[in-house]
Amino acid sequence: MIKQITSVFLFLLALSSHAQDFSTLWQGYFSFYNIKDVVVGDNKVYGASENAIFIYDLSTNELETLTTIEGLSGETISTIAYSQTYETLLIGYENGLIEIVLGSENNILSVVDIVDKQTIPPNLKRINHFNVSDSLAYISTDFGISVYNLERLEFGDSYFIGNGGSQVAVNQTTLLNNVIYAACGNNNAIKMAELSNSNLIDYQQWQTLGNGSFLSVESVGNRLYAVQSNRVVYEISNGGFNALFTYSDLPLDTKAVNDNLVITTENNVYVYNSSFDALATAALQSDLNTKFTAATVADNVMLIGTSSIGVLKSTLSNPTFYEVIGPEGPLMNDAFKIEAGNDNLWVTFGDYSASYNPSPIRSYGLSHLVEGQWINTPFESLLTAQNLNYVAVNPFNPSQVFISAFQQGILELNDDVPTVLYNQNNSGLETITANNPSIRQSGSQFDRNGVLWTLTSRVDRPLKSYDPSTGQWRGYSFSEIIQDPINDEFGFGDLVIDRSGTKWIGAYKKGIIGFNENGSKIRFLNSEEQNMPDNTVMAVAIDNNNQLWIGTRNGLRVLYNTSSFFEAPNPSVKEIVVLDDGIPQELLFNQFITDIKVDGSNNKWIGTLDAGLFYFSPDGQQTIYHFTTKNSPLPSNAIKDISIDAQNGKVYIATTKGLVSFYSGGSKPEEELSNAYAYPNPVRPEYDILGANNLNDINKGVKIRGITENVNIKITDIEGNLVAEAQSRVNLRATRSNYNFAIDGGTAIWNGKNLANNIVASGVYLILISDLDSFETKVIKLLIIR
Missing domain, CATH: 2.130.10.10 (YVTN repeat-like/Quinoprotein amine dehydrogenase)
Structure with a gap:
C-alpha cells in the first residue's frame, strides 16, 4: 500500500x-x-x-x-x-x-x-x-x-507520518544533526526521524516529541526551536521542551536565516541569534494601518511582508524607520467594476451579491491607472462612500468622474479628488424608506448630450438623470411595471443607451427593461414565452447595428429589432444557433454570463462566471477566441467585468483573482481621415513583420490608424498596380477568412502580401483611403525595405 x-x-x-x-x-x-x-x-x-x-x-x-x-x-x-x-x-x-x-x-x-x-x-x-x-x-x-x-x-518519496500511516498536516520541517523534524497540526506534536534511515516511508520509523499542535520548527546553529499553537516558543533539547517566551499574538511565520531566528506576528517581528538572544524587534506603527504577515533578514536589512501595503524595508540596527518596496498596482486583485478609455482605467472593489444585497458592507478604496501610473485612493478619503461599483466618466470633461455607491448614492471626483457625495440631502436620489437610509446606486451611463443616467434599486423612481452642466436632477417612475419597488424588484445592474435614446436596463426579476422618456414608454421581457432563459439579466450591450445583446444567469439572447420594441404586439428575444460538428447548438447554452462588451469591429466580448472569456464575430457565428486559465494569462475563469479602451483597442478583463488586458489591435473609428497614418513607416528588414497569415497578431503587419467608420482602402505600387484592398464591414480582421488586408474599427492591418499571396518587394506603396459616406479621401505613402 x-x-x-x-x-x-x-x-x-x-x-x-x-x-x-x-x-x-x-x-x-x-x-x-x-x-x-x-x-x-x-x-x-x-x-x-x-x-x-x-x-x-x-x-x-x-x-x-x-x-x-x-x-x-x-x-x-x-x-x-x-x-x-x-x-x-x-x-x-x-x-x-x-x-x-x-x-x-x-x-x-x-x-x-x-x-x-x-x-x-x-x-x-x-x-x-x-x-x-x-x-x-x-x-x-x-x-x-x-x-x-x-x-x-523529480519527486522522491512521500512520508505519511500519522498514526497507522495516516495523512496529517505538516506545517514545517527542519534538519539538525542528520535528523528531520516536522511540526504537525491537529495535536500530532513534533515528529522526528533519522535521515540515514532508508525506510522513512514507514510511519513506524518516526518518533513523536511532546504533544499538542505546532506551527513551526527551525534549527539555528546547533539548536532546535519550535513554536506551538499556544503562542509559546520552545527550545527542544534531548527530547525535552524548554519554554522560552510567550507571544501576545499568534506567530504567523518562522524562519531560520543564516544564524538568525526570525519570528513574525501580526504586530511584531522578532530577530534572535542562535542562542535566542534578541537582536532586534520591529513593532507595527499605528499609522501604517496594516498587519505583518512574514519577514526575513539579509545582513543588516530587515524585510517585512504586510497584509495591505507590500513589503517594508528596515534595518536591524534601527527597525523603527520603514521604506515601502514593491511594484505599483491596484489596491486589490478582486475588482468588481472597471471602466477604460483614453488610456485611463478606473477600478472599483465595492461589490454586492447577485441578488443585489450590499451586505457585508465593503469599505474599500478606489484605483485609477493613468499614463501607466496607479493612483490609489483609500476609503478614508472617499467621503464615507461604500460598496463602490459602476464608473461613469463625463465625456465632455474626462477629469470629472461619477462612481455609484450601493449604499450612500453617487461619489463625484474631480482630478482624482473626491468632491461631492450625492445623497437624499443634496440631489434627486432617494433612500429606500425613511427608516432605511440606504441609497443603492448601481448602473450609470452618460448619453451623447453629456447627461448622466443612473439606477437606484428599490425605490419608486429608480431611473434618474443628472446634467452636470446645469445641476438638474430628474426622476422617472417605473410604477407601470413595478407596483411594489421594495418587494417586486430587488435591484438593477447594467444600463446602456441606444442610438434612439432608449435606456436598456438589466433587472433581477423583470429581466430586460426598455425605457424612453419621450412618451414615457416602458416595457420589459422576462418570461419563457418571450424566449428569456432566465428573468435575471446580468449584462446588456448595444452593438453597432443597434441590436441589444442580453446576458442572463442561464444563457445569451439578442433583441434584434430594438426600434419597434415598444410598438410590437409580442416582442421576443432570439437565441444564437451555431453548428458544432454539423449539429445545431445554442451559443453559450445555460452559461452564467457576467458581462458583454462590443468592440470597434462590432465583435462581442462575453465574460462568464466559470468558463472564461469568449470573443465572437459580429453575429456570434464564429468564436474568434475562447480564453481560459489553460490557454491564456487569465488568473481565473470567473470574469467579473470587461472594458474596452476604444482609442487603442486594449481589452481589460477583471477576474476574481486579478486584472489583465489583451491588446486586440483595433481602435475606435475617427470622424474624419485627416489624422490617418501608417506604421511602421518605413518598414525595415529588422522589423520582420511581413508575411504573417494571422492578422490577429498585432505585432505583425503594417497598421493604418485613424480611419473612419466606413472606408475602402486600396494599396498600390508606385505605378498604380493594385496590391491589396479592404473595405469596412466586409474584410473584418477577426474572422476565419484569412484575409491579407482587413479592418477592425478605426484600424486596418496589412500583412504585406499582394493579390497573388506573395510578400511584396522593396519600394514605395500608396495607401488610398476613401470614406464611403462622406467621400473624403486621403493618400499615405509607405516605404518598404526588404
Whole structure:
C-alpha cells in the first residue's frame, strides 16, 4: 500500500510543463500589497503576493514581476523558498501546485503531481513550507511530507507520518544533526526521524516529541526551536521542551536565516541569534494601518511582508524607520467594476451579491491607472462612500468622474479628488424608506448630450438623470411595471443607451427593461414565452447595428429589432444557433454570463462566471477566441467585468483573482481621415513583420490608424498596380477568412502580401483611403525595405 502511494511521485517529468510567456499581447495589473511570504536569495528580495511575485534587487533597487503574463498559474500562493545552489525559486500554492522559477531567465516549470494525485483529498494538498537542503526540498503539506530533487527535477518519496500511516498536516520541517523534524497540526506534536534511515516511508520509523499542535520548527546553529499553537516558543533539547517566551499574538511565520531566528506576528517581528538572544524587534506603527504577515533578514536589512501595503524595508540596527518596496498596482486583485478609455482605467472593489444585497458592507478604496501610473485612493478619503461599483466618466470633461455607491448614492471626483457625495440631502436620489437610509446606486451611463443616467434599486423612481452642466436632477417612475419597488424588484445592474435614446436596463426579476422618456414608454421581457432563459439579466450591450445583446444567469439572447420594441404586439428575444460538428447548438447554452462588451469591429466580448472569456464575430457565428486559465494569462475563469479602451483597442478583463488586458489591435473609428497614418513607416528588414497569415497578431503587419467608420482602402505600387484592398464591414480582421488586408474599427492591418499571396518587394506603396459616406479621401505613402 505504501509503495503504491509513493510511486506516483516518481513521474514528475511527465506531469510537469514549462509555462508559456504571454507578454507579447497581454499585460497584467496585479496587486502586490497583500504579501503571503518574503525571502532573500542572491541579494534579491522575493515577495509573494496573493498570486504573483515581485523581485527587488537590493543593490540596484530594480523591480521586476512574475505574474500570469510571464507564466505563473494565478492560483493562490501559500509559501515560497529560494535555493541559492540552483538559483531556483520554489512557489507553493494552496491547491497543491508547485511552480519552479529557474535561473536568471526566470523560466517557469509547473509541477502538478500533488494537484493531480487522486488519493489525496483536495483540502489536504496545500503547500505549507519548503525546507531546502543541498539538492533536496522537503515539502510540508496538509497530508504529510514529500521530497523533491532540485538537481534532477523529480519527486522522491512521500512520508505519511500519522498514526497507522495516516495523512496529517505538516506545517514545517527542519534538519539538525542528520535528523528531520516536522511540526504537525491537529495535536500530532513534533515528529522526528533519522535521515540515514532508508525506510522513512514507514510511519513506524518516526518518533513523536511532546504533544499538542505546532506551527513551526527551525534549527539555528546547533539548536532546535519550535513554536506551538499556544503562542509559546520552545527550545527542544534531548527530547525535552524548554519554554522560552510567550507571544501576545499568534506567530504567523518562522524562519531560520543564516544564524538568525526570525519570528513574525501580526504586530511584531522578532530577530534572535542562535542562542535566542534578541537582536532586534520591529513593532507595527499605528499609522501604517496594516498587519505583518512574514519577514526575513539579509545582513543588516530587515524585510517585512504586510497584509495591505507590500513589503517594508528596515534595518536591524534601527527597525523603527520603514521604506515601502514593491511594484505599483491596484489596491486589490478582486475588482468588481472597471471602466477604460483614453488610456485611463478606473477600478472599483465595492461589490454586492447577485441578488443585489450590499451586505457585508465593503469599505474599500478606489484605483485609477493613468499614463501607466496607479493612483490609489483609500476609503478614508472617499467621503464615507461604500460598496463602490459602476464608473461613469463625463465625456465632455474626462477629469470629472461619477462612481455609484450601493449604499450612500453617487461619489463625484474631480482630478482624482473626491468632491461631492450625492445623497437624499443634496440631489434627486432617494433612500429606500425613511427608516432605511440606504441609497443603492448601481448602473450609470452618460448619453451623447453629456447627461448622466443612473439606477437606484428599490425605490419608486429608480431611473434618474443628472446634467452636470446645469445641476438638474430628474426622476422617472417605473410604477407601470413595478407596483411594489421594495418587494417586486430587488435591484438593477447594467444600463446602456441606444442610438434612439432608449435606456436598456438589466433587472433581477423583470429581466430586460426598455425605457424612453419621450412618451414615457416602458416595457420589459422576462418570461419563457418571450424566449428569456432566465428573468435575471446580468449584462446588456448595444452593438453597432443597434441590436441589444442580453446576458442572463442561464444563457445569451439578442433583441434584434430594438426600434419597434415598444410598438410590437409580442416582442421576443432570439437565441444564437451555431453548428458544432454539423449539429445545431445554442451559443453559450445555460452559461452564467457576467458581462458583454462590443468592440470597434462590432465583435462581442462575453465574460462568464466559470468558463472564461469568449470573443465572437459580429453575429456570434464564429468564436474568434475562447480564453481560459489553460490557454491564456487569465488568473481565473470567473470574469467579473470587461472594458474596452476604444482609442487603442486594449481589452481589460477583471477576474476574481486579478486584472489583465489583451491588446486586440483595433481602435475606435475617427470622424474624419485627416489624422490617418501608417506604421511602421518605413518598414525595415529588422522589423520582420511581413508575411504573417494571422492578422490577429498585432505585432505583425503594417497598421493604418485613424480611419473612419466606413472606408475602402486600396494599396498600390508606385505605378498604380493594385496590391491589396479592404473595405469596412466586409474584410473584418477577426474572422476565419484569412484575409491579407482587413479592418477592425478605426484600424486596418496589412500583412504585406499582394493579390497573388506573395510578400511584396522593396519600394514605395500608396495607401488610398476613401470614406464611403462622406467621400473624403486621403493618400499615405509607405516605404518598404526588404
